[in-house]
Amino acid sequence: MTETYIAVDIGASSGRLMKSERQENGQITLEEIHRFKNGFRMKDGHNRWAIHQLTNEILLGLEKVKKSGATKCYVGIDTWAVDYCLLDKEGELLEEPISYRDARTEQAITQFSQQFSMEKLYEKTGIQIQPFNTIFQLFVENKEKLAAAEKLLLIPDYLGYVFTGNAVTEKTNASTMQLLNPDAQNWDDELLSLVGLNQKQLAPLTDSGTVLGELQREKFPTFDLPCATFITVATHDTASAVIGTPGEGQDWAYISSGTWSLLGVETTVFNVSREAFLENYTNEWGAHNTIRFLKNIMGMWLIQEVARMQEYRYSYAELADMAAATPAFQQFINVFDDSFLNPENMIEAIQQYCEKTQQKVPKTAGELARCIYDNLALCYAVELEKMEELTGTGRKIDKLHIVGGGSNNRFLNQLTANATGVTIEAGPGEATAIGNILVQMITTGIFTDLKEARKVIQHSFGVSIHQPEAFDQTIIEKYKKFLKGATN
Structure with a gap:
């Protein structure tokens, strides 16, 4: 049975x-x-x-x-x-x-x-x-x-x-x-x-x-x-989502993309160095004696709140399409800024941030969405670089798995591939539920371990591949310079 x-x-x-x-x-x-x-x-x-x-x-x-x-x-x-x-x-x-x-x-x-x-x-x-x-x-x-x-x-x-x-x-x-x-x-x-x-x-x-x-x-x-x-x-x-990520080998990272974007690697060694402290990386305990070394990034919360403020007039797919039709990188925002944690009005919070930093203020739905997606992709690129440095010399991430609800956003996935220069494998969207299920199946003897269980993910659920396209790296350098000034 x-x-x-x-x-x-x-x-x-x-x-x-x-x-x-x-x-x-x-x-x-x-x-x-x-x-x-x-x-x-x-x-x-x-x-x-x-x-x-x-x-x-x-x-x-x-x-x-x-x-x-x-x-x-x-x-x-x-x-x-x-x-x-x-x-x-x-x-x-x-x-x-x-x-x-x-x-x-x-x-x-x-x-x-x-x-x-x-x-x-x-x-x-x-x-x-x-x-x-x-x-x-x-x-x-x-x-x-x-x-x-x-x-x-x-x-x-x-x-x-x-x-x-x-x-x-x-x-x-x-x-x-x-x-x-x-x-x-x-x-x-x-x-x-x-x-x-x-x-x-x-x-x-x-x-x-x-x-x-x-x-x-x-x-x-x-x-x-x-x-x-x-x-x-x-x-x-997030622990369940990482279990539900079809990663193989050592040189992969993940973004569990939902309300928050959790960018990290799976490891077995705690990193409590001063450098990790200053960059505010975390060592969360994972299943089966693993550690989730990751960075907590303000994720889809930004676009969720913008959609809510517009009374859900546009679907997330429509917002992504409008963003794609809008000029890129018109403003930088620090997605970690406290003003975005729980504002009464996310649209006003973004606009006031841009006014305060003397940048072009996004007004239309497409401009707001483009601002959010551009800056998330840039943030992912910067944090991936930091994470490689923090996890030891010689470790180069060659694949980034994006799982969770945000993995369905093909526009942001491609932006992220371009900014990071890394191949993106997006999906499954229900990684958290899958990871939840896999732990149950391991417990009841369906699978012997996590490695065996993850192989089944690859055969059971579809993913989309996004290869990096040409990208102006000076944008990332400008973004880093902006962040340095915004946090000083």
Whole structure:
């Protein structure tokens, strides 16, 4: 009997349940069963996630799984990183979780650095310094509320707990909290103390690929649910996306392209050098004893917000077409600038940035899209060069895999190939769900290891190839000079 696997893959703007089976020819299938919207909204003074809505949508999706004919299945959950739920002694939420884009952490790094060196924090954890990291969220958290919490669970671990009653802290996501010490392979007590947390409030650390437990169907009597075994996959969506990347050998890199663009390499050695600290590269723990050495880049969030501000008058494909018909490289923007993190109006934020830096102001939809795509491609090129330097002399990336939703943007893919001078292999678009599924399949014995599983990706899902075309390298040098001036 063919086993059924379900990937619950939830991002910052949407979620989906994807159904997968392994066919007799060795390929794996992927079918969308249920899709739903996600997002934060202002409540009680903070931007909060509607976590109860997420649990309800997962249950609705599992009902559809059963209606599709699967009475038994395996399930894995992945979501975004760093955000958490606080539970009371009865295991109930103290409040809806606050989004990492909430303004509460705007001054957190400045305040934290008065007590603890940022460079020492990096040496201890290997994690990039970002204001939304869990350590900074906890630093500004209400201390009475934090002290009253019996348990803290990251978002995917909380969802798994709701459905199985078993609480764990999966390592690939836990590493993004900036509270784990890679040398000790455990929590760092000094950092926990600084934020007012103790190890008893944290669920046991667990490797991806661990069976979590059975779905407690009796808790949800109004839903017609299948028998489901939950597996703790690589619960950080980027970790799952990297697993779902069909890379071979050593000289490849990836961009997990979604709301964020995560550009990195898969390695087994932590890099906590001063150079890596100054460039703000991160060492996130990966599945199967790997490390994701990567740079967090403001990604499709920019174009998503521009589309939203235009009330979705144009599709993303139409915006890309309009960008292609617009003159190139009319302005430079630093995509890392804080003004783009969560502005009320992204169009105004981009325009004000260009006014401030005395550049041509993009006004039309095509000009705005062209500005975003040009600068993302330039940023990728600059960061790829830095990453090659940071990962050791002699390492030259010869292939860049772009996976995730952004891999469908052929215009940006070609721009990136041109700017980097590297062959782009774009796809699969559903790499995160695929990586989620592959961990489940390895756990249940379908594949022996990650290498074998990745070969199946190549045979099961299509990719597009983008070869570099002629590109004026002086544009990159001008961009670097602009960035140097913009950050001084």
